[in-house]
Structures are given as structure tokens and as C-alpha cells.
Amino acid sequence: MRPQRPVRVGVMGCAEFALRRMLPAMADSPDIELAAVASRRPATAREVAARFGGSPVRDYERLLDFPDLDAVYIPLPNALHAEWVLRALDAGHHVLAEKPLTTRAGLTREAVRRAEGRGLALVENFLFVHHPQHARVRRLLQDEIGELRQMSAVFAIPPRPADDIRHRPDLGGGALLDVGVYPLRAAQHFLGTGLTVVGAALRQGPTGVDVEGSVLLRRADGVCAQLSFGMEHAYTSRYELWGSAGRITVNRAFTPPADQRPDVTVERDGAVRGIALPAADQCAAAVAAFAAAVRDPESCRAAAQRSADLARLTDDVRAAAAEDARHITAAVVPQGPGG
Template sequence: MTGPLRVGVMGCAGIAVRRMLPAFAACPDIEIAAVASRDPAKARQVAEQFGCRPVHGYGELLELDDIQAVYIPLPAALHAEWTEAALDSGRHVLAEKPLTTDRHLTGGLLELAAARGLVLMENVMFVHHPLHAAVRRLISDGAIGELRSFHASFTIPPLPDDDIRYDPALGGGALADVGVYPLRAALHFLGLELDVVGARLVRGAGRRVETSGAALLSTPGAVTAQITFGMEHAYRSSYELWGSEGGITVDRAFTPPADHVPVIGLHRDGKTEEIRLEPHDQVAATVAAFAAAVRAGTPPDSLATLRQAELLDETYRSASRAEPVRTG
């Protein structure tokens, strides 16, 4: 590939307009070619803002002959259909998380991308922040001894009543939206052999989807992981790793602003050391990683993406075996 990667944006969701489109525009390896919406006025408004072509309809975007990749920020329930259509049209794809709402669909799309020599990347941004690589190095260097347990939480305040994340038909629910973060963090630190031991999902009063939940996971080596998540809570975004000789704590772990100074708390011998890192823009890093993957022809994190989908499914099934999702 020569020149910048020409990206078409399929939808004008808030995350696209607020975060991803500005990151695309700032990346020297990417050019925003077009923005599509089912609402022509919205497509024109966003296209004018970012200096690209407005397109009426998602299918029309895939008819353009100068689009090399597609970014899909649509509701989760629409990801599979339009990711498959984009791959069938020969385009690389960056899709919002979760990639699909079904483990088998996720596996099939990853296989389709591999068969066509295309990059399919799920937009889990925090894994591209160097903070987490620094934590991994501390663990591998033995800073906390043998790892014993992992705890992670991601909770957010209530959303507007008409938010799509409260709509089961659009793939809503706390697990797929906010639960992905602590679940993926567990995978990131504990590896692909992680399994679900048990789970609980709770539906808030008047809601049609689960609004909070928790899961217990474990590795074959008996390292345990506890994750909690919710979308009608006080904000929390953190994880902890505890070992035989100490612990590591991280706050503002999953969605830090670009100017945030990351702090790793290292707890040993009754003392706490604060390790401060340079601020980093994980949105820009994710966009750059997608462009680099396309240029290299090497999809990133496909195994983690698939295992994440399987663990989401296992969490749902474990919770449903325990008892039906309860209003409370």
C-alpha cells in the first residue's frame, strides 16, 4: 500500500464524531474518504466537519471504488452484517467492540478476513496504551512474586433512557458494553486459557437488559480473576494484580484522556511506590495500530478477539444457568 489508508466511516455515532474521526484526521497514515449515514443531513454535517464526502446509506459506502478500509461504529447488533459486507467488498475493517454479539459469528468473520487477506480489528483501545505493557513488565520481572489474583472494575453512571445500550434488539446490555473492558484486561494479563467459573447478571428496575454484573474466572494454574461492571453506577475504571510478595494497582485504567498521567501503584513490604508514566493518547495509538496492521498485512489480536467473544458467551450462559436475570 502506498500513501495513506483511505477509510470510509459507516455511521455517525457519538464515539465516531467525538473520538475516532478526529484521531483519523490527525493520523498521517490515514485519510478520511467518506462518511455514511442513513440520514443525508447528518452525513453532510459530519463530512463537512472532517473534509470528506457524505454518503447516504451504508451500502452506498461500499460501492465507492476509492475506499480501502471501513470503520464501523454502528450498534453491536449490526456489526456482523456490515462487517461481513465490508470484508466481502474487499475492505479492511475496524469495528467497535464487541465485534459481534455471537461467538460463532465472530469466529466466522475472523476466518473470512484471514481467507481474504484482510485485516479485521476490534476497537478495544486500552490495550494499545503503554501503561499496561509497563504493568506486564513489572509482573514478568517478579515485582510482586508469583501472580495469585486479578480484580478489575468498569462502571459508569446511568445513560439517557433512549440510549441504544438499553435496547436488547440493538445488542445492548452492561456485559457487552462495559463488561468487555475488565474481561479483556483479564485476558490481557492472564492469557487465553482463562475460563469462566461463575457469573451473575442483574437487570435494573424498568430496564430490558442487564445493567450490572460480576464474574469469577480462573486459569489452569489457579490464578483467579474477579470482574465487575455496570452502567448505573458511580464511575470506576481500575484493576489490581496481587501476588505472593506484593500487589499492583491501576486507576483510570480503561478510558483515560490523552493528557492523563498514568500512575502504577506498586505495593510491597507494607510500602507503596507510585510509578508515574508519560501521558499517552490511546485513541491515536489504536488508529495508528490499525493503519500499521493494514500496511503489514498482519491482523492484531485475532486470538484475543475470539477468546473474548467466547468468554462473553460463557459469562451469559453461566449467569443464565444460575438463575434468570432478575429485576432488582
């Protein structure tokens, strides 16, 4: 059998995360050929293409017409995802887009519909779900801690510079879409889809984007997930699964370095033990998984539907937080002169 040729990928935009993590992984992958790099700054496209491979392309529109392109990788600001995800699908390209796939549930559902209708792979780039530690945790969940009673998850990062795009509402900034989607996706991973938002709170920063939040989710059987996130905090990346007989804790859960052994502990019957797991490169695993999805788009249909459900959850979090804010405002009754 002849080996399959690498998937030819065009890169749409030169975001810092793409340069630091994804493009090195793609350049090192035997499954991927970096065919083109597009930027609206020609010098940037030339510089990045010279560094990682492929041809520089002057703008995003021209990338969609680049010859013999199989797929497009989109690391653009959040607010631009929907337009270019849909345009790439309409041009017949498979799509890997950074999270969130789009900023609204209706747009994500439309992207999933178009991908399915055209037989194309549509993948939201959550790296952590490709790390093997979480599959091992699922097995531990069944074998070690009894029936699952509750989950908690936290992801928070230190403050970014004032001009960082995370602070720009016009570009889809804010903690919910930048870091909050990680605990939400982890809750999906362990509790399944169809979760209900019981309550939520978001705090806005001076530019109008949310800078931290908390969410309570509930599964139909009553199991709840308590989630927190923020971008003005000491770095925290952790989840815990509490069961009827024990507890599993995973530290550095969402962004472990490729050379770091997972930090997984199990508490049961008064004893605490660490679980020895090998280090793994979740970025390389995500790149390999996308190449496999391009070769068999049907294999990623369930993941695309989870992305649609996640977008529904983020919309519901916004709605619940807005309702919470209205209740707080209504409860603050100005006092008269007599106090």
C-alpha cells in the first residue's frame, strides 16, 4: 500500500500562539505539509514562511484560492473566526480553527452544518483533549472513586498587557472565550453534552470584556460541575473529580509542557497516591489528529457536535450572568436621606 501524502495546510494569520506552538508542530509532523502562510502584512508572511515552510500569501482571500490546498488553519482573533471558517468551508477546505470555533452558538451550528453537508472536517483546536492523561483519568474514574458526585475545574492566567487582544471587545476578547471554555470543555469531557447552566457570574474589566467568571453546571442526574476562570490571576490549571469513594486531582491539566510528566493524584480511604504517567506532547497529538480527521471527516463528526454544544453553553453562561447582574442591580435600592 502506498503511503498517504501529507495534508497540505494553508495558515491564515500569524498569531503568537500559532508561531509558538502550532506551526513548529506542523513543520515537524510527517502528516502535514505547510503549503502557504497568509498575512495582511506581506513582510510577516514572508518571514513566517521562510521559518516554517510554504509560500507567503498576501491576504486571506488569496489563501483560499491557493492551488492544491487541502485544509486551512485559522488562528485569527475570535471575532474573525466565523467569517473565515465559513468561507474556507465554502471554498472546499477542511478547517482547523483555534478555540472558540466562533463566538456564538448559531454561527457554530451553521459551520458544523456546512462541514457535514460538504463532507469536510471541522475541528476546534483544544489541545488538552489530546493528552493521554485524560483518557487515563476516565479509567481511574470508573475503577477508583466510585460513582461520580461532583466536578470542579479552574483555569486562570496572569494579567496581559493593556493592548493585548484579550482586552478588545471588538475582537471577541474576554476571559470566557479565552480561558473559560477550557473548564467548560473539561466538564463536557467527563460529564457529557447537554449540560444545563444553573448559574453564572462574570466580572467586567475597564475595557468592557469579562475578566473573570464562575459557572455552575448540572447534568440531568444531578451531578454538578463548579467552574472558575480568569485572566487577572495567579496561574492555575486544575480539575478535580469527586466520587462516592474517592477523589482524583489533575494539576497543570490544560497546558502541560511536552516534557512534563502529568500530575495526577488519587485520594481514597485516607491514602493519597500519585499516578505515574509519561510525558506527552499534546500539540503534536492534536496535529496528528487533525490530519487523521482530514483523511476521514466522518471520524470528527461527534467532536464537531460537541463544539456546537460548547458554543451553546457559552451563550447560556452569558445569559445567566446577565440575569444575575440584573438581579443584583435590582436589589440595590438607593437609600433616602435618613439612611
